[in-house]
Amino acid sequence: MACLFWFGMALLLFVLPAKSDDIPDGAHSTDCRDCYFVVTVDVSFTGEELHFEAVDETGVYPITQQYSAKCGYTVSVLPRTHQVELRASYFSCHTENKDDDVFTFNFNLISNHEGKQVTYALKKTCTPSLPWSPREVTCETNYMEVSVSSEMACPSGETSDDWNAEKPAPAAPDWQVVFHRAEEQLTPMNLSVAREQGYSIEMTDRRIVIRTAYGQPHSSSLEVNGVPVEVVHATLFSKQSWVFIIVDLVAACSMHEGSYHDSGYMVWETPELLNPLQSGLNNTEVNIGIRGELVQQPAAEERGFIVEKHDGLVEISIPYNAEGAYRKSFVSGGLHEFYVFNLYLEQIFVNKDHEETRQRYHRMLASPLLPLHVFTVNQAVVEEHEFTVYLGDVPDDIELSAVELNGHRCDAPFKNTSGHSVIEVFHPNNTHGYTLKVPFDDPVVLHQLSKEDEAMKHILEVNYTLTVLPENEPYFHLTSVVALSDIAPPEIDAVCAESGIIFKLDNRPFDYLWHISIGSDLLTPELATQKGYILTNDSQSLLLEVPLFTHGYVYEDFSLKGFTGTFEMLVKDRETSEVLSSALKTCQFTATEFIVCSTDGKITVVADLSLGGIPARSTLRSTYCGPKEADDTRALFHFPLNSCGSTVKLLNQRVTYQNEIIYSKRHFSESKVDSEPITERLIVQCVYPLAGLHRLFSVHKFESDTAGVGKIIRTSQSSAESQETTTVKPRLQELYVPKLNPAQI
Missing domain, CATH: 2.60.40.3210 (Zona pellucida, ZP-N domain)
Incomplete structure (x- = not known):
């Protein structure tokens, strides 16, 4: 799955650019690492359709997928960052090499702007931060590279000084290479023929370098302690006067793709001994990093990495939240996520002569699609008569775009001007959540009488529309929340009027559970007509006007200045006629007689x-x-x-x-x-x-x-x-x- 990323950006064929510009500030960064150069470009500045060219005194060379593996380049898209990264080996083609100490890189970045091609020139000079080891092996994502010191060559009867004096130019026709495969020695070939077949073989001032893409016909695929390993074994030889010079070059790389464990770790394995030809080597040190920054094993373990050696294997466990790792949400028959880890690993081996071999790995490891679980919690407090629903564990590349409440849709941005509101909550672990508040009496809430619970059931069906960025893929998360509240008798309001007392109560769907009465008489339209009341009842409210001196008043505090009149409405249980509450109102009245x-x-x-x-x-x-x-x-x-x-x-x-x-x-x-x-x-x-x-x-x-x-x-x-x-x-x-x-x- 990792191969989807290392060269995921479309690399276009070379087209002669119309002009050359300076790249905008902030659009790129360059860095010199221990054995390679890296440039990172932000596509939001330069446009997504871009490609690189290598430049030297002989011309410009488009870095295509095939050419990059042959010449020591790796182009990859960094997930979710909108960045493209180019890594170049210090021994890559077209790199100016001065004494194997100073390396100068020249690249063109070709980008499209509004249908026009723009060329940006990139130039960087690097000096390795560490001295070269006698043997350096690089296992990149798309190629293998091994370089050895010229002192490790085996001239028959000569010293290394003789090698330096007699070493021919790289194109010398008398140099040949023979590949070995599974105890099979293949036919020798000239270096020019090897280069035509996709191999890069170079001789610098003090190093011999061979580079090949994975899967070449002359490579061998092994399984060492259950881990697949690819090996390239080449021998260079040349007859200089009466001296034979032989150089043995071996590159062996673990091809383990990594496995994701439910514990939250991405595990990658490599054999301690990659090839029987390396039997004299001892693994003395492991350094680990993400995205090219190496730290020693103790420091890596403090950051959550686990390094274990058992059964002849070195096992690296990378925590899912490791710094520099990438996480991406994905919609595929449900909500999923996957993790991508740009593992950078260095193993240091020492042979019996205390000669050091440094082997470095660049591996882009991708987890499988993992179920991503967002959750909801009903935090309603019945006493507050309000639903509070929390939607949590929402990753930062997912946003809430709409909410449906019992079929009533609300789209983002949520203005929170109605009875309900949506409030975003941020967390330090790069997740966020949303708190939804809906009062029980909001028109969108459904109410249902629960006789079993002797309570009112408030029901809210919530459909969250979550959008995965930047693809804008929708995902729907449904939940249903229910709250039970005690069934309270209706509250009756009363006001004094000059001609009597006016009572009002708001009608509710469950008010049929009670009777409204005046004394022992049930309040009905017939009773109101008989007693002289004025009754108005609709779907919203009941209004009862009780004129002075009609049936039901109690009078007190008589004086010439006036008297008080008290009227009472009773709320009774429908089945037992028990008085549950009442509305008692006393008003001051005046009358001449x-x-x-x-x-x-x-x-x-x-x-x-x-x-x-x-x-x-x-x-x-x-x-x-x-x-x-x-x-x-x-x-x-x-x-x-x-x-x-x-x-x-x-x-x-x-x-x-x-x-x-x-x-x-x-x-x-x-x-x-x-x-x-x-x-x-x-x-x-x-x-x-x-x-x-x-x-x-x-x-x-x-x-x-x-x-x-x-x-x-x-x-x-x-x-x-x-x-x-x-x-x-x-x-x-x-x-x-x-x-x-x-x-x-």
């Missing part, structure tokens, strides 16, 4: 005597019964039904109690200054239905199921006239008055 007939047998009257006389001197039929309170025009009387000269009559299943308020005034005429007094009488009556009376005054107690109907009838007669009375039009119409609290009188 009224009469109240209580259920416990008392009459309260405020009478208007403004036609004359002195209200304070008025009495009932019994002159011993005067007003409780009086002012210039009115008098307040309060007395039992069977006292103060009251009379009682039984007629048509009704009981009528009657008394009179009597007061006198003088009559002024044209002939006389004074005339004999005229007596004014106000007849007060309370009528009770006989069926509702439990006791009469014969047992000294009065009880009635309902309040009486009161009347005030105004009459007038002189003291000389007969005692026959004349009924006049009442000042007040019949008043239906409910219970009077006797304790307040």
